Amino acid sequence: MKYVGSPDFDHAQQGSIGVLVTNLGTPQAPEKSALRPYLKQFLSDPRVVEVPRLLWWFILNGIILNVRPARSAEAYKTVWTDEGSPLLIHTRNQALGLQKRLNDEHGGQVIVEFAMRYGEPSIGHALQSLMDRGARQLLVLPMYPQYSGPTGGSTFDAVAEDLSKRRWIPDLQFVASYHDQPGYISAIADTIRNHWKSHDRAEKLLFSYHGEPRRYLDEGDPYHCQCHKTTRLVAEELGLAEGEYLSAFQSRFGREEWLKPYTDYTLKEMAGGGVRSVQVICPGFSADCLETIEEIGEENRDYFLEAGGERYEYIPCLNSTEGHIDFLASLVSDRLQPWLAAKKTAQEAPTATMAEAMKARSAA
Numbered sequence: 352m353k354y355v356g357s358p359d360f361d362h363a364q365q366g367s368i369g370v371l372v373t374n375l376g377t378p379q380a381p382e383k384s385a386l387r388p389y390l391k392q393f394l395s396d397p398r399v400v401e402v403p404r405l406l407w408w409f410i411l412n413g414i415i416l417n418v419r420p421a422r423s424a425e426a427y428k429t430v431w432t433d434e435g436s437p438l439l440i441h442t443r444n445q446a447l448g449l450q451k452r453l454n455d456e457h458g459g460q461v462i463v464e465f466a467m468r469y470g471e472p473s474i475g476h477a478l479q480s481l482m483d484r485g486a487r488q489l490l491v492l493p494m495y496p497q498y499s500g501p502t503g504g505s506t507f508d509a510v511a512e513d514l515s516k517r518r519w520i521p522d523l524q525f526v527a528s529y530h531d532q533p534g535y536i537s538a539i540a541d542t543i544r545n546h547w548k549s550h551d552r553a554e555k556l557l558f559s560y561h562g563e564p565r566r567y568l569d570e571g572d573p574y575h576c577q578c579h580k581t582t583r584l585v586a587e588e589l590g591l592a593e594g595e596y597l598s599a600f601q602s603r604f605g606r607e608e609w610l611k612p613y614t615d616y617t618l619k620e621m622a623g624g625g626v627r628s629v630q631v632i633c634p635g636f637s638a639d640c641l642e643t644i645e646e647i648g649e650e651n652r653d654y655f656l657e658a659g660g661e662r663y664e665y666i667p668c669l670n671s672t673e674g675h676i677d678f679l680a681s682l683v684s685d686r687l688q689p690w691l692a693a694k695k696t697a698q699e700a701p702t703a704t705m706a707e708a709m710k711a712r713s714a715a
């Protein structure tokens with residue numbers, strides 16, 4: 352094994368602190384030919400699909416990769432923009448916003464890069480860029496408020512796999528989740544309050560989270576509990592009474608039972624049971640993407656209205672709004688505090704030593 356090293360490093364260089372912002376991924380284009388390699392990489396990840404490998408290889412290559420790419424490409428086409436996929440654009444803007452805020456607070460000591468777990472820009476590429484720019488400490492911030500194996504766990508694996516090939520491992524921090532951080536809860540509550548300023552409140556507020564197989568919860572994945580905690584804390588901050596809000600899980604994949612209640616069933620049942628208006632928010636997504644814009648903004652709207660509902664509103668994700676960047680900057684700054692303090696001490700040390708030396712010399 353030949354480990355990647357930094358033979359030319361400058362001994363006098365202070366080094367910087369790297370922040371790696373990641374999200375899930377996105378195909379190169381909304382085309383079947385681009386969806387195939389993307390879905391292959393994504394769905395081959397054992398953190399995402401926990402099925403015996405040999406069996407899954409046949410299902411994935413024999414069935415799913417022949418059917419799903421065309422279907423997904425059609426869905427991606429409905430959300431694609433001139434600049435590319437919404438998730439990529441929002442993630443880039445979040446990283447830029449965070450960099451600007453951290454520059455204001457800490458000078459140029461902290462450098463931010465963003466990456467996608469699947470597709471481009473890759474985690475390996477972003478890590479190399481951070482190292483090339485002198486990062487000797489690394490904070491990894493997967494942009495998933497709630498931890499789950501398929502998201503945070505998988506991001507950790509990718510970072511660890513890249514680092515396992517490097518000679519010089521940086522100091523490391525990994526933000527596993529921020530689902531109950533007061534700043535995050537307030538940012539979500541604020542975006543709902545803002546929506547209520549320009550729209551009447553609906554009869555129900557639905558918190559819709561991406562689902563995962565129920566089996567993962569049974570085997571100890573904390574995602575379900577963390578989603579419910581986010582909902583409870585936001586509802587408390589908004590002063591909502593029981594019955595005014597509920598949580599549900601969207602984006603099912605395959606035939607297995609996933610976390611319940613399902614968002615689509617819930618909306619149909621609500622409309623069938625006489626609820627005329629609903630507002631939907633997705634606090635498990637830090638940025639709008641296919642699953643929010645198309646699935647919640649379009650598909651589930653149709654289900655609700657077709658089942659007798661009259662008013663359906665989707666409240667967008669925090670994306671790169673000021674409130675979100677404020678929260679992310681404070682989360683990162685809190686985490687970096689010990690590293691920033693250590694750097695300050697290291698910078699001050701030679702001056703102090705020199706002053707002491709001069710004092711000692713003049714006393715002699």
Ligand SMILES: C=CC1=C(C)c2cc3[nH]c(cc4nc(cc5[nH]c(cc1n2)c(C)c5CCC(=O)O)C(CCC(=O)O)=C4C)c(C)c3C=C
Nearest residue numbers: 375376377399423438499501502561562563604640641642
């Ligand atoms: C196959 C199993 C899947 C699990 C488990 C899963 C968990 C999971 N996913 C997110 C966040 C996102 N998922 C997105 C897209 C997406 N997810 C799956 C499958 C699983 N997700 C697929 C096949 C796809 C691709 C789209 C499709 O073909 O339907 C996205 C959006 C990506 C985009 O480009 O817009 C996000 C974000 C979470 C939080 C999660 C955890 C439980």
Ligand SMILES: [Fe+2]
Nearest residue numbers: 375561602642
């Ligand atoms: Fe997903």
Ligand SMILES: [Fe+2]
Nearest residue numbers: 575576577579
């Ligand atoms: Fe739970």
